């Protein structure tokens with residue numbers, strides 16, 4: 001079993017950050033579920049009602065369009081004068097750097113851990129141990145740069161028996177917790193598919209979770225779980241974005257079903273043939289209908305944040 005991390009960041013039972021949830025002493029499944037409920041209730045009741053739009057996680061089932069939406073959001077925010085740090089945390093799918101038009105990948109952060117490194121632990125790992133990390137603190141080899149966009153990746157599993165992705169998840173959570181963003185800087189995180197990252201608390205330090213939902217039973221059902229978990233982490237803004245929507249009728253149906261699950265929808269990206277065809281080449285075209293749909297969503301998000 002992996003090392004236990006207190007979800008509140010308490011150093012020991014009963015220190016100032018401890019909420020006496022008893023997760024650290026839970027032995028049976030029932031005790032763990034009970035402790036998890038206490039944490040959820042605590043975080044929900046202590047969640048701030050407003051906060052600036054700074055750290056956005058894009059989540060959802062595999063294939064619903066998370067990476068595509070990340071690219072579209074980054075491009076729209078850049079056109080509004082924001083600097084965007086994109087973090088690719090998907091340990092399986094390659095290609096996000098390509099979707100952004102880069103012809104190479106940055107050095108993966110995971111090489112900072114000796115298990116995933118080809119050599120000794122990198123001597124430049126010190127920056128990751130700091131209490132606060134600003135974007136200029138991150139060594140250049142981990143960041144691709146272009147026109148107000150910085151692109152980083154946690155890493156991909158390359159070889160059999162390389163190990164599980166827990167350490168990658170820990171790294172993402174810790175980095176996002178320590179990251180200090182300047183005015184007009186926003187971090188956008190392309191999450192791995194599904195809800196495993198929530199089980200590991202990766203989204204804990206985000207202020208916004210956008211759940212991408214396509215018109216399918218699996219996607220809608222998973223969205224409900226994601227929203228439940230994100231709200232239980234005390235995340236301020238948890239919203240659904242409908243994607244690949246073929247018609248008004250389907251849009252209305254999706255909104256109705258999601259609202260029955262108490263999920264708020266922030267906007268809709270319609271099925272875009274141009275985007276779909278470009279996906280085959282591993283690119284995202286600018287100026288498509290989907291870009292206009294995302295512009296409307298960004299206006300909504302910015303107007304509802306401080």
Ligand SMILES: Nc1ncnc2c1ncn2[C@@H]1O[C@H](COP(=O)(O)OP(=O)(O)O)[C@@H](O)[C@H]1O
Nearest residue numbers: 062063064065066067068244271272275276279
């Ligand atoms: N609004 C949309 N209209 C048409 N195709 C889309 C749309 N959004 C995404 N796609 C296509 O769906 C596929 C999966 O998208 P992707 O962003 O890779 O999903 P994920 O990151 O969730 O696995 C890609 O081929 C992409 O081009």
Ligand code: SF4
Nearest residue numbers: 006018019021022024
């Ligand atoms: S009781 Fe809960 S909050 Fe306190 S140290 Fe244990 S896990 Fe952390």
Ligand SMILES: [Mg+2]
Nearest residue numbers: 066067090093
């Ligand atoms: Mg993806």
